[in-house]
Amino acid sequence: MSDPTTTRTYGLTASEISNLGEKATAAKSLAYCPYSDFRVGCALLCEDGEVVLGANIENASYPVTICAERTAFSKAIVEGRKRFRAVGVCTDISPPASPCGMCRQFIREFCDLNTPIFMWDKDGQYVVMPLEKLLPMSFGPEQLRKPDPASK
Ligand code: THU
Numbered sequence: 001m002s003d004p005t006t007t008r009t010y011g012l013t014a015s016e017i018s019n020l021g022e023k024a025t026a027a028k029s030l031a032y033c034p035y036s037d038f039r040v041g042c043a044l045l046c047e048d049g050e051v052v053l054g055a056n057i058e059n060a061s062y063p064v065t066i067c068a069e070r071t072a073f074s075k076a077i078v079e080g081r082k083r084f085r086a087v088g089v090c091t092d093i094s095p096p097a098s099p100c101g102m103c104r105q106f107i108r109e110f111c112d113l114n115t116p117i118f119m120w121d122k123d124g125q126y127v128v129m130p131l132e133k134l135l136p137m138s139f140g141p142e143q144l145r146k147p148d149p150a151s152k
Contacts, residue, residue: 006128010116012086016045021120023051024088027068030055040068040097041090044076047083052076069103073110082110087117087131094121104135113138 002017020043027041035058042054054072058065066074069089076084087107091097096119099107107117113132120126132138 006116010086010114010128010130012045012116016086017118020045020051020086020088020118021090021124021126023053024090024118024120025124027053027055027072028090028092031068032057034058035060035062035065039092042068042072043088043090044072044081044084045086045088046076046081047085048081050081052079052081067100067103069099070106073106077110084111084115087111087115088120089118090120092122094123094125096121096125096127098127098134104131105138107131108135108138108140 002014007014007017023043024041027043028039030053031039031041033039033056040056044052046052052072052075054068054075056065056068057071069087089099098119099117108131111131114130116128117131117134118126118128
């Protein structure tokens, strides 16, 4: 259950948060991870209210693996969804895992620094923090041009 501070801080309802957690948890079953056996599910709450799922997809050539977060964002972007209200990630461990460095930078491209990143553990408990805390002093699109998330 989410506390009132979390809902207030991030402008989300308790049911939006619990729905995101359920979707991220369910997304773990989509993982293709025969090598690590480490399932990661991701759910993105898009600005239009849609929730887009992702999961990790491994490869016999290990570095070719795609993380759950980048799978989910890639799906959303090519569906025309480029603005996000929250990111949810779920694994089978506790305390919860956080997005890897490459994924943090990938997320940075499409999310405001105050976007909440929810990290659920195997028992349905979460830790949440804004992207800025996971990726301090980050490099992003506005360093190269005017920020325009809707740009192609
Ligand atoms: N993994 C993710 O999907 N997201 C992360 O942020 C960290 C790692 C996946 C990649 C690989 O399939 C497995 O977890 C073990 O590294």
